[in-house]
Amino acid sequence: MSEPQSILIVDDNEHNADLAGFLLEEAGFAVTVARDAKEALAALDRAPPGVVLMDMDLPGQDGLSLVSSLRRDPRHVGLAIVALTAHAMRGDRERFLDSGCSGYIPKPIDVNSFVAEVKRYMEVARGR
Numbered sequence: 001m002s003e004p005q006s007i008l009i010v011d012d013n014e015h016n017a018d019l020a021g022f023l024l025e026e027a028g029f030a031v032t033v034a035r036d037a038k039e040a041l042a043a044l045d046r047a048p049p050g051v052v053l054m055d056m057d058l059p060g061q062d063g064l065s066l067v068s069s070l071r072r073d074p075r076h077v078g079l080a081i082v083a084l085t086a087h088a089m090r091g092d093r094e095r096f097l098d099s100g101c102s103g104y105i106p107k108p109i110d111v112n113s114f115v116a117e118v119k120r121y122m123e124v125a126r127g128r
Helices: 014-026 037-046 063-072 092-098 114-125
Strands: 006-010 030-034 051-054 081-085 103-106
Touching: 006 014, 006 037, 014 030, 014 114, 030 037, 037 051, 037 063, 051 063, 051 114, 063 081, 081 092, 092 103, 103 114
Parallel strands: 006 030, 006 051, 051 081, 081 103
Antiparallel strands: none
């Protein structure tokens, strides 16, 4: 039996992280949650995940600057980072993609399509 694919959720909102984590674990993914940039960096150093779901409004270093710093680090250049954010105004999606995110999922998440969206980003990251 193969190891479950791993996903790192970076979100300081416990309810959002719990819901996303629950849905992904039910689908067979191994989920790690980080509450801020420092925890996210520590998790990435331990084991690179298949996908990072990144909230943009984090305490301390925000998600956008964390994505930018990860993209400058040769170890994380190809890492799939998906903006998982309540920023859903016109232009937000494009701004996050232009800033280095691999994809964009708006909050609140759609529980019926969320897992399929994450799987799609993971497959793209693996070159399928």
